[in-house]
Amino acid sequence: MKFRSDINGLRAVAVLVVVFFHFAVPGFTGGFVGVDVFFVISGYLMAQIICSRCEQGSFSFYDFYMARVRRIFPALIAMLAVVLVFAGFVLLPTEYKTLGQHALASIGVVSNIVYWRESGYFDEGALDKWLLHTWSLSVEWQFYLVIPLVLVLALRWCQGHYLKPLLWFGFLSSLALCGLAPVRYETAAFYLLPARAWEFLLGALLYVYALRLQWLQRPSFLYLGLVLILLSSGLYSEALVYPSFWPLLPTLGAALVIGSAASSLVLDNRVMQFLGKTSYSLYLWHWPVLIAAAHFGFELGGLAPLWLFVISLFLAWLSFYFVEEWVRNGGRRTPGGRVRFGRDGGVLVCAGMIGLAGALVYxxxxxPMRLPTQIVVIAEEAESKNPRREECFRPGKRLEYPECRLGVSTQEPALVFWGDSHSDATFTGFAEAVEQAGQSAIYYGRSGCGPTLSMSLVELDDERDLAECLEYNQGAFDRIAGNVAITDVYLVARWSAEKYAQGHADFSGLMCRLSEAGKRVHVMAPVPVYAVEVPDYLARGLMRGQSLSELLEPLVQSPAEYRQKQAFAFAQFGDAERCAVQVLDPLPHLCPQGRCLPVRDGLPIYFDGGHLSERGSKLLTPMFLQSITAAGDAP
Incomplete structure (x- = not known):
């Protein structure tokens, strides 16, 4: 194949807009379109290789796939190895376990499927995923595993008369799917091959129709294509429902640049040619560099993007010359083929070793044996959650009332436990109290849905979610009010949460309506909330060599500070005094000696910054037991 400096320069443009987007460089809010450009280039080169060699009668599936292996896997293996080793010194066990899973998925070219099942590309959690960028490599490999077979069969069947119709059918079908699927399946359309294949096929069609498109071969189309790519990278943003039909603009730009086959100083200069040659390694390394920076608290401001780019480029240079080039040159065919087969086998063995390492970590x-026992035990509290969560709690947008039973199963429930995710976090403490009191209870819980029948929509909140929350609460209220066996209702929520306060949630109104329905109402005052993810914060600090007392000092919260932060909650409780609502105070159980701290006996009592862990939940059992017993003795 003849080396084309214009395509090499286009690679430089594609990787730069992606890197600038990830490094938050102004003017590149849509830089993710660089991946779409790469897909078009890959499709064009794939078609060129297959079609030209089939015409010469020299096409070999082994040669084709092993060339792809030598092109993609060595640098990927090197990056994965370094990331796994480095992360072993800085990540907590749960994070390292996830990284192991992602490394295995990356080397197995299914990481796009794993990330699709986990979350979206633009979610906040993306900065916790060291290998998120490998999704595009998996899509590319999945394309290579399918389309070459179709192309070869089409070329050898009826002298290739069906090649163009098949390409057009695949292109139009995939494009339609890409445009329509995001209406309901945005994440799937972003990550999965069926909605992305048209971008590769656009490149393939460009090669197949090259003779008819000779009129494109002029510099003006090259510049127009570059303008379209830069325009989309500057105007697009994460707010778009992507991909849909939006990639048409940058992919058309890429097609114009490739189709022009023109020479231009913009692309054909030493800087752009160097960036083009190292584009793959730069793409591989820039994301782990960014995640490492974020892990250590560096923010993307000032000169930070420049330094991150310099570090990424240096690592890319090392990767290109000492990994990519070494494998590529060492893999050339010899008379006996021994070097080629030996090098190919070595790459596959190394890939298998990385896969095994990822599986071992997972x-x-x-x-966990990497770390001192104290750090491991503290970190594990992040997973210490209600063991009956899946059975009893409603974390999603589902209108279901499982009426989860607590306590003595042989009795008719006389108690109700109701609230948002903070009720789920205190579930075990309440359940143990109900059991000890010899009572039975029903639980209603829904995430982000405090017990109220009236709340306004706030900015950035989900209108549908609010409507379902209020409908769920109305259903729960009707069930409670209509059940004469229910005597006492216990309400737990993060009463002063921003969405509740700004939405003017009328908690006191529901409390009084329950009281009017003949129920005794008990409301637990909110637990102290902290600005850090407690187990992770403490474990990471200890890994850095800080002492536990040093880490806890900034978290100390006095009762006065607590009350100030929970002003909205206590205003609601004050309004409910007319209904004889009993307020349960968790502070004597969580804040001994008048100081609120998120630990007890050196271990966290929260699994994040606001939700009690199982350890913390059980601290409230005496409070609930006293209230249940007193209510049972009341006339």
Whole structure:
């Protein structure tokens, strides 16, 4: 194949807009379109290789796939190895376990499927995923596993008469799916091959119709294509429902640049040619560099993007010359083929070793033996949650009333436990109290849905979610009010949460309506909330060599500070005094000696910054038991 400096320069443009987008460089809010450009280039080159060699009668599936292996896997293996080793010194077991799973998925070219099942590309959690960028490599490999077979069969069947119709059918079908699927399946359309294949096929069609498109071969189309790519990278943003039909603009730009086959100083200069040659390694390394920076608290401001780019470029240079080039040159055919087969086998063996390493990290729960026992135990509190959560709690947008039973199963429930995710976090403490009191209870819980029948929509909140929350609460209220066996209702929520306060949630109104329905109402005052993810914050600090007392000092919260932060909650409780609502105070159980701290006996009592862990939940059992017993003795 003849080396084309214009395509090499286009690679430089594609990787730069992606890197600038991730590094938050102004003017590149849509830089994610660089991946679409790469897909078009890959499709064009794939078609060129297959079609030209089939015409010469020299096409070999082994040669084709092993060339792809030598092109993609060596640098990927090197990056994965370095990331796994480096992360072993800085990640907590749960995080390292996830990284092991992602490394295995990346080397197995299914990481796009894993990330699709986890969350969206633009979600906040993306900065916790060291290998998120490998999704595009998996899509590319999945394309290579399918389309070459179709192309070869089409070329060898009826002298290739069906090649163009098949390409057009695949292109139009995939484009239609890409445009329509995001209405309901945005994440799937972003990550999965069926909605992305048209971008590769656009490149393939460009090669197949090259003779008819000779009129494109002029510099003006090259510049127009570059303008379209830069325009989309500057005007697009994460707010778009992407991909849909939006990639048409940058992919058309890429097609114009490739189709022009023109020479231009913009692309054909030393800087752009160097960036083009190292584009793959730069793409591989820039994301782990960014995640490492974020992990250590560096923010993307000032000169930070420049330094991150310099570090990424240096690593890309090392990767290109000492990994990519070494494997590529060493893999050339010799008379006996021994070097080629030996090098190919070595790459596959190394890939298998990385896969095994990722599997080991995953199956060993993140190799906790790497860390001191104290750090491991503290970190594990992040997973210490209600064991009956899946059975009893409603974390999604589902209108279901499982009426989860607590306590003595042989009795008719006389108690109701109702609230948002903070009720789920205190579930075990309440359940143990109900059991000890010899009572039975029903639980209603829904995430982000405090017990109220009236609340306004706030900015950035989900209108449908609010409507379902209020409908759910109305259903729960009707069930409670209509059940004469229910005597006492216990309400738990993060009463002063921003969405409740700004939405003017009328908690006191519901409390009084329950009281009017003949129910005794008990409301637990909110637990102290902290600005850090407690187990992670403490474990990471200890890994950095800080002492526990040093880490806890900034978290100390006095009762006065607590009350100030919970002003909205206590205003609601004050309004409900007319209904004889009993307020349960968790502070004597969570804040001994008048100081609120998120630990007890050196271990966290929260699994994040506001939700009690199982350890913390059980601290409230005496408070609930006293209230249940007193209510049972009341006339």
């Amino acid at each position: 199956l060993s729960e993140g190799l």
